[in-house]
Amino acid sequence: MKPEIMTDSADARGGAWSRVRGHLRSQIGKDAYQNWIDPLAFVGADHGVVQIAAPTSFIGTWVARNYGEVIRQLLTKERVLVQRLEFTVAAPTAEEGFRPPRAREAEAAAAKPEARPEPRPEPRPEPRIETRSEAAMVAPGDIELPQSPLDSRFTFDNFIVGKPNELAHAAARRVAEGRDVSFNPLFLYGGVGLGKTHLMHAIAWEVRHSRPEARVLYLSAEQFMYRFVSALRFKEMHGFKEMFRSVDMLMVDDVQFISGKDSTQEEFFHTFNALVDQHKQIVISADRAPGEIDGLEERIKSRLQWGLVVDLHPTDYELRLGILQAKAEAQAALHPGVVVGPGVMELLAHRISSNVRVLEGALTRLYAFAGLVGREINLDMTQECLADVLRASERKVTIDEIIRKVADHYNLRMSDLLSARRARQVARPRQVAMYLSKTLTSKSLPDIGRRFGGRDHTTVIHAVRKIEELRKTDNQIAEDVELLRRMLEA
Numbered sequence: 022m023k024p025e026i027m028t029d030s031a032d033a034r035g036g037a038w039s040r041v042r043g044h045l046r047s048q049i050g051k052d053a054y055q056n057w058i059d060p061l062a063f064v065g066a067d068h069g070v071v072q073i074a075a076p077t078s079f080i081g082t083w084v085a086r087n088y089g090e091v092i093r094q095l096l097t098k099e100r101v102l103v104q105r106l107e108f109t110v111a112a113p114t115a116e117e118g119f120r121p122p123r124a125r126e127a128e129a130a131a132a133k134p135e136a137r138p139e140p141r142p143e144p145r146p147e148p149r150i151e152t153r154s155e156a157a158m159v160a161p162g163d164i165e166l167p168q169s170p171l172d173s174r175f176t177f178d179n180f181i182v183g184k185p186n187e188l189a190h191a192a193a194r195r196v197a198e199g200r201d202v203s204f205n206p207l208f209l210y211g212g213v214g215l216g217k218t219h220l221m222h223a224i225a226w227e228v229r230h231s232r233p234e235a236r237v238l239y240l241s242a243e244q245f246m247y248r249f250v251s252a253l254r255f256k257e258m259h260g261f262k263e264m265f266r267s268v269d270m271l272m273v274d275d276v277q278f279i280s281g282k283d284s285t286q287e288e289f290f291h292t293f294n295a296l297v298d299q300h301k302q303i304v305i306s307a308d309r310a311p312g313e314i315d316g317l318e319e320r321i322k323s324r325l326q327w328g329l330v331v332d333l334h335p336t337d338y339e340l341r342l343g344i345l346q347a348k349a350e351a352q353a354a355l356h357p358g359v360v361v362g363p364g365v366m367e368l369l370a371h372r373i374s375s376n377v378r379v380l381e382g383a384l385t386r387l388y389a390f391a392g393l394v395g396r397e398i399n400l401d402m403t404q405e406c407l408a409d410v411l412r413a414s415e416r417k418v419t420i421d422e423i424i425r426k427v428a429d430h431y432n433l434r435m436s437d438l439l440s441a442r443r444a445r446q447v448a449r450p451r452q453v454a455m456y457l458s459k460t461l462t463s464k465s466l467p468d469i470g471r472r473f474g475g476r477d478h479t480t481v482i483h484a485v486r487k488i489e490e491l492r493k494t495d496n497q498i499a500e501d502v503e504l505l506r507r508m509l510e511a
Contacts, residue, residue, distance in 0.1 A: 037099035038063040044095050045088065055170060056244065057084050069104030071096060079260025081108030083251050171239065175222035181347050183340030186216055189331045193220040196302060197227035199235075204329035206293075206303035210310050211333030212507055214376035217306040221272050224304060228270060235269040242278035246285045253284075266295045272304040276325075280316030290321055303328075335507060341370040341380060348381055352388040359391045362399035369403070372411050383410050418461045418509050420472045426505055427454040439474040452484035453502060459485050461509060 046054040060080060064072035073092075075081035084092075085108050096103045177197070182190045189209055196207050209217045225239045245265075252261035265271065271292070279285045296303055307314060310332070311325035336344070345366045353359065365387075373380045390406050391398045404411065428435045431450040438451045451473065458469045459481065466478035473481075491498040 037096065037101055040099060041092060041095040045091070048091070049088070056247075057088070064109060066101065066103075069102045070107055071101070071103050071105075072107050072109055074109050076110070077260055077264055078108075078110050079248075079252060079257045079264060081110065082255055082257050082260070084108065086255055171222050171225050173226075175219045176226050177223045179347070180216065180219055180223060181340065181344045183337065183343060185334035185336055185340055189216070189220060189333050192329055192331050193224050193304075194227075196304060197224045197231075199228070199232065199302075202302065204327075205297060205300075206305050206325065206328040208311060208325050208328060208330045209304070209306045209333060210308060210330070212308065212335065212376075214378040214380075215333040215335065216377065217333060218274060221274055221304060221306055224270075225272060236267065237270045237272065238265070238268045239272040239274070241274045242276045245273060245289065246279055246282060249285055249288050262292075265292050266299075268296070268301065270302045270304065271296055274306050275308070276305050277307045277309060277314045277317070280314050283318075286318050286321055290318070290324070293321070293324055297324075297327075334503070336374070336377060338370055338374075341374065341377070342366060344377060344380065345370055345384060348384050352384060356388045356392040358395075359388055360397045362397055364400055365398055365403050368400060369407075379410065383407050386410075420458045420462060420464060420469065423457045423461065423505075423509060424454055424472075426508055427457070430501065430505060441474065449498075452488050453498070453505070455481050455484035456488035456502065457505060457509065461506070 042058060045058050049058070057080060060076050061084065062074045064074050066072065073081075073084075075084065085106060089106050093103045093106060177190075177194065180190060189211075192204075192207055193209070196202055209220060211217055221239060225237050228235050228237050248261060248264075252258050273289075279289060293303065305325060310330060311317070311322045314322070349361065349366065369380060369383055373383055387398050387403060387406055390396075391402070396402055424435050424438055427433075427450050428438055431446075433447065433450060437447050438454055440447070442448070455469060455473060458464060458472070459466070462469075464472075466481045470476040470478045470481045488498065488502065492502060493499075
């Protein structure tokens, strides 16, 4: 029996092609599928030539070279005669986005119930589908850019604002609203689980809602590098540059990933400059400040510092409690019969201080457990259910560890901090180490003094008070203490 030739019908498009996409998703993984296969759409087939539409020529070429043979084999298994694949570029409409014209007609036909034939209206000219040879004629604003998926939960409405993140939230709001933005780029940095990705998603959602015509591209630095390497390999740099330089807002998450990758940094540098020259907004996130990212070129560091650099500080008790209360409302809707006893939220906010994701996960775990066993969430159940999480959050910082970190930070030897030297370049780091020992450990003042070369407890008191005063007046000391604290608590 001869293989069937797929026709340009709703059944064909929704049948064989859908199954092929399903097979590809399972074979190549979720991320690769979303980046390369999901943006594709079946157009039609004629005499063994199967047309597949892609949003850009770059994507079409990449898929053809990497997955073309796999797609052909899968279509053959679906009894589709495939002699060759032809990738085209479809120009989207403002209303519908990237949808090939014939695909839209097919879907409409599938959704329409059977009815008596009606008089045909006057035929309208079919929107064009540009082939790869015509791709250069498509305006940059007509190209749909595949990007990392946005989490619908990460909006400004769901972001809990407190003192540690109020500046970052205000800056993100200003960028999203697009009015009176005097800084470009916006650089957000902070530790894991402090809300960087949440704010970036919130910006993208807000811009999409308030300015649907704006072209926003959100992706990770890893994806930027991946697409750049692919463009180099398949000589599609024109399509790559077109893809990234035609946007109104570029958002790159975890930019520290490109450190040490010279070629990727070179292209990122030129992309950055091109967008700034066009007065397009750039939003960047990283786990460290630009100047602290090792392996990043100085010219890129300087440009990242052009705009507003905002630190998302570790959460305090009040902010963690607010986050828990907001998340508890959402969980209560999912588990209406679950009751939370007194003191549970306070315990979680006090004990789990390092990471908001761990905090939210602990709450989700409690509600799921209580819903399954039909118990109230009380303090005893919390201790039982979250024993591993609470135990991990009790990591003890030692004085030796503090001395080592402080010595490394100030480029000193540990023996210098324990010596009797009174030189300022040694005495000030020693006071910082004593301050951190007092605030991060449960050791007594005499114990701390003895560990620092047998010093008296009054010396430790003086050091603590001195650093507390300097943190209010000396920005450098404040930054050093905060950085060391974050490193020790990580």
